[in-house]
Amino acid sequence: MATTTIKPKKYRSKKTSDLINKIATYTFMIILSIIILYPIAITVLSAFKAGNTTAFALDFGGQFTLASFERLFAESDYLRWYGNTLLIAVITMSFQVAVVTLAGYAYSRYRFTGRKNSLTFFLLIQMVPTMAALTAFFVLALLLKSLDQPWFLTVIYIGGGIPMNTWLMKGYFDTIPRDLDESARIDGAGHLRIFWQIVMPLAKPMIAVQALWAFMGPFGDFMLAKFLLRSPENMTLAVGLQTFISNPRDQQVTLFAAGSILIALPICILFFLLQKNFVSGLTSGGTKG
Amino acid sequence: MNEKQHLGTKHSRKAGLLSIIPGLGQMYNKQIGKGIIFLAIFALFILFSVTFGVQAIAGLITLGTEAGRDHSMFMMVEGTLALILYGIFLIAYGINIYDAFSVGRLRDYGIKTATSLKENFSNAWEHGFPYLLTMPAYILMAFVIIFPVLVTIFMAFTNYDLYHTPPASLIDWVGFENFFKLFTQASWRQTFFDILGWTFIWTIFATIFSIVLGITVAIVSNQSFIKGKRFFRIIFLLPWAVPAFITIMTFSNMFNDSVGAINTQVIPFFNNMLPFLELTSLPWKTDPFWTKVAVIMIQTWLGFPYIFVMVTGVLQSIPGDLYEAANIDGASGWQQFRKITLPMILFATAPVLITQFTFNFNNFSLIYLFNAGGPGNIGGGAGSTDILISWIYKLTTSGTPQYAVAAAVTLLISSFTILVAYIGFKRSNAFGNEDMM
Structure with a gap:
């Protein structure tokens, strides 16, 4: 008797708790979405505002114009900064991907003296903050008379990413079965042939991810660029954009917003296109901060 | 042979x-x-x-x-x-x-x-x-x-500072003097340990919060009944996709005490919605405590998507028969979560904990771009929210540079992060079965 009265009660409470769970879940996800979208939305809206405001705010009223974009191109060095950053990014990407792919392949496929120790070294050296090198870079730049020279910054970008990316690249190569190159070797293929024709084509997804990271690095770096580039015409986007809002008395918020959109949009598109690839790259490569 | x-x-x-x-x-x-x-x-x-x-x-x-x-x-x-x-x-x-x-x-x-x-x-x-x-x-x-x-x-072992700046004057080797300074000279020691303390608080909270939020979001949004998963996923990934310096600068503007959106829009909005709350404007950038709260919140916002993606991957890789078997054995939902889901997640996120920790320990751009380490001055040229790395930056770039001390601090924190990373990787077995092939 007692069990029959409890059973329907239990059933009903299961149903209501499911409903509560559903409501709670959606509420949580929607609130989180609002928190994420709020700052992004006000940046986007500000970019299309007329005139200049000193602060961001979510405001759908008022006129929408492209005036900020026009001012950005006509009155500021924005296009120049974009060109500088693109050039630095493309050079960084090409060299770093080449170097890292070669090294990662060597660490994955060959067993040589010093291999394990140097791998540990790679893993640890990537933990040294860039800050540790700041003063040294500065003095070296003075010595080479290359302060304010984009090439100097580019070399640092290329070299700085090597340890970690080699490690990730190696992790990916490790997931490509070795039987493939072994059988090619038996068939008489040389080192280069195995690398170019057998393993490389299979590693393309990871190479694409590496390229994306290397490319995005100069877009996202603020510290080094700020420290080593001085004149406005040599600046990269991050440093240049900061000049719009670094002066508390003269904040060019609409300009900043317009400039930000033109950076964030292409990067977001690249990010979402390659997203699947680099998530798997991350998990197979093991570690990334 | x-x-x-x-x-x-x-x-x-x-x-x-x-x-x-x-x-x-x-x-x-x-x-x-x-x-x-x-x-x-x-x-x-x-x-x-x-x-x-x-x-x-x-x-x-x-x-x-x-x-x-x-x-x-x-x-x-x-x-x-x-x-x-x-x-x-x-x-x-x-x-x-x-x-x-x-x-x-x-x-x-x-x-x-x-x-x-x-x-x-x-x-x-x-x-x-x-x-x-x-x-x-x-x-x-x-x-x-x-x-x-x-x-x-x-x-770090020289006396390179404003008064010893070549070519006007020479730099000399001074041995461990800079390190002694940091640990024994009252003014330096005070600043150094204040910053060190906040650096740890900052690192721990920023890391834990992003990880907890990331795991929570992954678990919540992985429930089978949810519609529009792809849509939500794109939104949740946005903080990772947008270059961080842009969002940090935007937040920096939004948290402005007098004109920022948080004080002029968000807080009034809550007051209108829930009249009994009566929130007041908060001194986000002029009060050390609130600045600290703000930077930790912002880093949580910035950092959770990465954890979310990783954990979602883990959740989707847990074989379904594990739960089926648990169901047959009569395990409750909570038991399944505690005995299957959580251990799997924690196992997979352990190495990430280390990288997140060292990343936040050296998270210069957030601290510097949000409020330049301010407000205030706690001595040694540092502001109240400066962490060690941004303090080094100030020591090197200020009008009265202290290169040698900066180098000494750099050495200390580099050795520390390397040590943590080394122990962490050893434990999490980053080399694992690496030579099994």
Whole structure:
């Protein structure tokens, strides 16, 4: 008797708790979405505002114009900064991907003296903050008379990413079965042939991810660029954009917003296109901060 | 090798000894071409020493003797470069002796060795291929990572600051003085430990919050009944996709005390919605406590998507029959979560914990771009939300630079992060079954 009265009660409470769970879940996800979208939305809206405001705010009223974009191109060095950053990014990407792919392949496929120790070294050296090198870079730049020279910054970008990316690249190569190159070797293929024709084509997804990271690095770096580039015409986007809002008395918020959109949009598109690839790259490569 | 008899010759020893002058050992082994190459490298070494090397190393030791004429900092940099190049020569020298010795050994056993340069090259190609592949990486790292790290280490033991700025005056070696300063001199010690304390609080909270939020979001949004998963996923990934410096600068503007959106829009909105709350505007950028709250919240916002993606991957890889079996055994939802889901997640996120921790420990851009380490001044040029890394930046770039102290702090935190990472990776077994293949 007692069990029959409890059973329907239990059933009903299961149903209501499911409903509560559903409501709670959606509420949580929607609130989180609002928190994420709020700052992004006000940046986007500000970019299309007329005139200049000193602060961001979510405001759908008022006129929408492209005036900020026009001012950005006509009155500021924005296009120049974009060109500088693109050039630095493309050079960084090409060299770093080449170097890292070669090294990662060597660490994955060959067993040589010093291999394990140097791998540990790679893993640890990537933990040294860039800050540790700041003063040294500065003095070296003075010595080479290359302060304010984009090439100097580019070399640092290329070299700085090597340890970690080699490690990730190696992790990916490790997931490509070795039987493939072994059988090619038996068939008489040389080192280069195995690398170019057998393993490389299979590693393309990871190479694409590496390229994306290397490319995005100069877009996202603020510290080094700020420290080593001085004149406005040599600046990269991050440093240049900061000049719009670094002066508390003269904040060019609409300009900043317009400039930000033109950076964030292409990067977001690249990010979402390659997203699947680099998530798997991350998990197979093991570690990334 | 077993089939071959030792012939009683002493080629290995002779060749090894002869190659004290590089190349001679190889020539003794009748590998003339190879010998010439080693000899040429040796000649290059002598040329380098005469024109640059010896003088540069001497400069590194003295750091200049006459102010105005000698530029101590350049001498240190040149000396460090020479040191690295000498290191490379030393490796080549070791290879030279090893090569002569091992070829001589083969001859001792009567094994025919390649003598022509062409054969030697193809030999080197066959066995040295991995070294060839890693060479560019090492060369770049030698100059972009190892060189500046060495300079920083050296600098930490000098008195390089505003009053010792070349070329007007010389820099001197002072031993551990900078480190003593940090730990014993009252004003320095106070600043150093204040910043150290906040750095740890910041690192721990920022890391834990992003991880907890990331895991929560992953679990919540992975429930099967949810519609529009792809849509939500795109939104949740946005903080990761948008370049961080843009969002940080935007937040910096939004948290402005008087005109920022948080105080002028968000808080009034809550007051309208829930009249009994009566929130007041908060001093986000002028009160240390609220600035600290703000930077931790912002880092949580920025950092959780990465964890979310990782954990979602883990959740989707847990085999479904595990839950089925648990169901049959009568485990409740909570039990399943605690005994299956959570351990899997924690296992997979353990290494991420380390990288997130070291990342936040050195998260310069957030602290600097949000409020430049401010508000206020807690001595040593540092603001109340400065973490060690942004303090170093200020020490180096301020009007009264303290390069040497900055270098000493850099050394301390670098050793600390490396230690944490090393222990962490050892434990999480980053090398794991790496040699099983």
